[in-house]
Amino acid sequence: MALVRVKICGITRLEDALLAEELGAYALGFVLAPGSKRRVDPPSARRISQALGPFVVRVGVFRDQPPGEVLRWMEEARLQVAQLHGNEPPEWAEAIGRFFPVIKAFPLEGPARPEWAHYPASALLLDSPRPGSGEAYPRAWAEPLLASDARVILAGGLTPENVEEALALRPYALDLASGVEEAPGVKSEARLRALFGRLRGL
């Protein structure tokens, strides 16, 4: 089986987290950004995080929250990687990056900009302009960044049915939220099984 790193985002329930871990998710995302339909509070994220095994990466998802708040909530929720999904200036990422690896998300309304590769983050995530909406973009828009040295995570409208097209671009990882859900924050066992079954078959 090819090595495919997959993050399942928008975890709010322990049973979903344990199933995703069992099926082979590399990372699980906990949305701590205000206003999200998938938001969990730090104590709930912590309860889930502490029930997981040691080899699955716990990611906190934030949007335009200052470094002090991000660091406090990362600590409180026992998370390991910070994903920044707003217009955070590079200095914020640097401040957070002293303590946790940072993933910086960029919304695509056209082709990715090669200069994004200079943003101080461990990986860059390309998403649709409305995160967590299930909307996709032409995958070719990712190519200018995929041609750089940056680690590129593809997100935005990925589903068990369309992952193959995204994987063909050889990204560092894939990130899915709504494509494996029954409702916002409630994962679908059937869709999670379909996703990992599909990936195993590639």
Ligand SMILES: O=C(O)c1ccccc1N[C@@H]1O[C@H](COP(=O)(O)O)[C@@H](O)[C@H]1O
């Ligand atoms: O999912 C959310 O509600 C959310 C809120 C704020 C920032 C990021 C959010 N989710 C991110 O959206 C993409 C995937 O979305 P989808 O698969 O298209 O539904 C992923 O990067 C999540 O981390």
